[in-house]
Amino acid sequence: xxxxxxxxxxxxxxxxxxGSAVFADELNIYFKTTPRSExxxxxxxxxxxxxxxxxxxxxxxxxxxxxxxxxxxxSGRVFSTDYPLVEGTVxxxxxxxxxxxxxxxxxxxxxxxxxxxxxxxxxxGAETSKVFTFYVRESRQKWLALAALSAGLFILGFVAGRxxxxxxxxxxxxxxGFALLTSATEISHAQPDRPVGRGILEVESAIVGKPAFLxxxxxxxxxxxxxxxxxxxxxxxEKQKVVFGVEKIGVDGxxxxxxxxxDGGEYRVVAVGNVPGLAPVRSEHVIAVTGVEPPVRTxxxxxxxxxxxxxxxxxxxxxxxxxxxxxx
Amino acid sequence: xxxxxxxxxGISVSEPVSFLxxxxxxxxxxxxxxxxxxxxxxxxxxDTLHNVRHALAIVPCH
Numbered sequence: 001x002x003x004x005x006x007x008x009x010x011x012x013x014x015x016x017x018x019g020s021a022v023f024a025d026e027l028n029i030y031f032k033t034t035p036r037s038e039x040x041x042x043x044x045x046x047x048x049x050x051x052x053x054x055x056x057x058x059x060x061x062x063x064x065x066x067x068x069x070x071x072x073x074x075s076g077r078v079f080s081t082d083y084p085l086v087e088g089t090v091x092x093x094x095x096x097x098x099x100x101x102x103x104x105x106x107x108x109x110x111x112x113x114x115x116x117x118x119x120x121x122x123x124x125g126a127e128t129s130k131v132f133t134f135y136v137r138e139s140r141q142k143w144l145a146l147a148a149l150s151a152g153l154f155i156l157g158f159v160a161g162r163x164x165x166x167x168x169x170x171x172x173x174x175x176x177g178f179a180l181l182t183s184a185t186e187i188s189h190a191q192p193d194r195p196v197g198r199g200i201l202e203v204e205s206a207i208v209g210k211p212a213f214l215x216x217x218x219x220x221x222x223x224x225x226x227x228x229x230x231x232x233x234x235x236x237x238e239k240q241k242v243v244f245g246v247e248k249i250g251v252d253g254x255x256x257x258x259x260x261x262x263d264g265g266e267y268r269v270v271a272v273g274n275v276p277g278l279a280p281v282r283s284e285h286v287i288a289v290t291g292v293e294p295p296v297r298t299x300x301x302x303x304x305x306x307x308x309x310x311x312x313x314x315x316x317x318x319x320x321x322x323x324x325x326x327x328x
Numbered sequence: 329x330x331x332x333x334x335x336x337x338g339i340s341v342s343e344p345v346s347f348l349x350x351x352x353x354x355x356x357x358x359x360x361x362x363x364x365x366x367x368x369x370x371x372x373x374x375d376t377l378h379n380v381r382h383a384l385a386i387v388p389c390h
Contacts, residue, residue, distance in 0.1 A: 082381065142384065
């Protein structure tokens with residue numbers, strides 16, 4: 001083969017390869033949270049997550065599907081969050097149809113840290129993907145509560161250190177008890193699912209730490225290919241918070257998703273399917289999610305931190321007492 | 329109390345040793361109390377203090 005012809009062939013192959021990549025890159029993926037990420041706080045209210053897919057001309061795609069996977073933040077180096085079993089797991093994974101180039105859903109973000117959203121778009125025979133990250137900061141009240149408890153334990157140790165240094169021990173014992181706030185309760189029971197209404201919603205037995213499978217199908221029509229819309233909401237019954245939701249997404253008779261029930265307790269899953277020409281089909285499940293004990297390591301770290309604070313207080317209290325004696 | 333115990337047992341400990349013993353007992357009691365309050369899975373304790381645990385940002389719960 002002449003060298004010139006070989007180079008032209010090679011150029012053609014390279015152009016074909018990069019040509020498809022360029023087409024894929026022509027799809028623009030925009031991601032937005034409402035409220036914006038700086039204002040997000042864990043376990044407050046469900047957040048609206050929305051995607052907009054446009055072509056190179058800036059127009060929204062008319063058709064296509066988007067596959068999304070939301071990963072929870074990874075564990076911290078020293079301390080965990082209050083839901084350690086959620087850290088680094090998949091919070092939700094599903095396929096959504098694009099409507100005017102958009103896909104929206106609701107999700108309660110349970111912990112602080114950096115979330116990763118992987119988006120894969122399939123449209124016009126092309127596929128592209130992008131990973132978005134956004135950070136959720138811890139609630140200020142929680143940090144203040146932690147600071148107050150830490151200060152309290154340090155002061156407790158300080159006072160005990162002064163009392164233990166060279167004088168009566170009897171009064172020291174009165175310092176041992178300290179008040180703890182009481183609060184509302186939460187109970188997790190492992191109970192079988194209690195279907196209410198039409199049985200077209202299937203929810204896998206859920207346990208904290210492992211995403212469960214949600215499946216909805218239009219059983220009433222007997223036609224799984226019936227095109228319609230689905231509104232599905234998952235509500236944490238004790239907290240009365242919507243933890244996940246999709247609204248009027250286009251479905252072909254069925255839809256499924258993976259969802260991580262991140263807190264033990266009861267949840268209500270409600271699905272309302274609409275098929276043109278048929279009455280809306282509502283199905284509801286109340287499911288009990290089994291709570292799981294957090295890893296021992298995470299508990300030990302926290303206990304060591306608090307006991308160390310008391311020990312530091314003890315040492316400082318003793319030092320201050322002895323210093324006062326020497327001066328007097 | 330300290331002097332009473334020492335005279336009954338017929339022993340005497342130096343002040344630093346006495347401090348260490350008392351501090352050790354105190355830290356043990358505090359550690360046990362914190363464990364029960366913040367980490368025990370006993371339902372009555374867990375359910376009562378569940379929100380407190382979650383309110384402290386770094387205390388793990390489920």
